[in-house]
Amino acid sequence: MATALNFSRGFKAELIQPYNFEMSRDLRPFLEEYWGSSFLIVLIYLLLIIVGQNCMRARKGFHLQGPLILWSSCLAIFSILGTVRMWKYMGILLFTRGFQQTVCFTSYTDDTIVKFWSCLFVLSKIVELGDTAFIILRKRPLIFVHWYHHSTVLLYTSFGYKDRVPSGGWFMTMNLGVHSIMYTYYTLKAAKVKQPSMLPMVITSLQILQMVMGAIFGILNYIWRQEKGCHTTMEHFFWSFMLYGTYFILFAHFFHKAYLRPKSKVKPKSQ
Template identity: 70%
Template sequence: MNVSHEVNQLFQPYNFELSKDMRPFFEEYWATSFPIALIYLLLIAVGQNYMKERKGFNLQGPLIFWSFCLAIFSILGAVRMWGIMGTVLLTGGLKQTVCFINFVDNSTVKFWSWVFLLSKVIELVQRVVPTLAGMPTMTLHLPGDTAFIILRKRPLIFIHWYHHSTVLVYTSFGYKNKVPAGGWFVTMNLGVHAIMYTYYTLKAANVKPPKMLPMLITSLQILQMFVGAIVSILTYIWRQDQGCHTTMEHLFWSFILYMTYFILFAHFFRQTYIRPKVKAKTKSQ
């Protein structure tokens, strides 16, 4: 109760954060995430086949606008959620942030939780539309050089569609079960996306960002997956404590997904940033 009171005192909700509670709707229709993810995968396959013999379109303007809007959204959400999670962490400790549900009913947390879930659907659209249009898109939803997946006739690799489709389903499942540990998932994801979509905006506008920025964002992605796996382990350890709200299904799937994400992102980091340097060094010798 003290933690909840502290959060409510320090973080007064803005008017837009007091909008209608959408939890009943998303809880009832959470399983819709499965057909949405399936449609996403089908549209990618259809889009690749459709663009096979066609020239890509120039959609630089819409891409700048789209990335800019998602960057602003992620920055605002990250500021609000990091403030709240930091307050809960400092006031009640780490266990309070992953086990106990009292802060989840805060108006600000409720608002950013359902908006975050909705953004996962929007991000799928962001990935499908450029693919159907045959325009350049960022490989893996990760930083790095712009990858002309369609124009260069390169297939989408496993982590790209696996990451996006499973994140939507996992977010819907966690939201339905009102698991407190999901607060860290939302907070970390918004924080990384705030930097990542800013980078996307700069790249789309042909503004040259710092060379180390892509590697930094990928490193933050890997760190996010590592911390997520640790949170899952801690939740499992503390699950027997009185009042610890979690489910074995959520613990199982969160750990599996975080570990697979960690392995896949770490592999991408090695292939993109480490292996080329090793090859260049070997060649020079």
């Protein structure tokens, strides 16, 4: 393991060190320069949804059990690894620098570990669009919250990465944590392994909790925006609060429809 890079005052490098693979080439300059391409990617994604649904309308759905197991397991492994690294990092940062430092200041975003995983996190939002392909090819219902969430998360993640939104560390950490459980569930479900009946409800509940926490972090950013060194703007607050607010409404509605109505048996929404 290589020695970790110190960032502004006080964080002790010996508490968490980057692995050699986390010292790979930094793609931040490239991703920051071409972050606007995320709009084109989303446009293509939405067009492919229309084309795909039209093509499958007169066809029988594909089974795709093997590819679905492989797909979900790869995303599960990635999410679990990211969760372990980022929860450890953010936990240490929280206890050594304080909660406000993790929410309002961007000094930690230049750390080797954060740069590596945040880069992969942004790219993973493009990869995760493939979830929709499995829904269309298997002729499963494609609900609004699915494609809306995939589209806007990609856009906001690219924007937040480019602008170094300070609470982005928590956004990433929470999302990876939920995904590690969710994609593990999808893997076992595709493999026809019996699951606890309450697990889908737990996953959706965690997704809703993530939206609540995201909105709270946005509000705290706004409250602390006058603090010296706090890297927060009205633009950050507006988009984070608006998106997490709409996510909360949509996921809460999904929860009610999926688990509180006796007739409905809906699988947890893919992030």
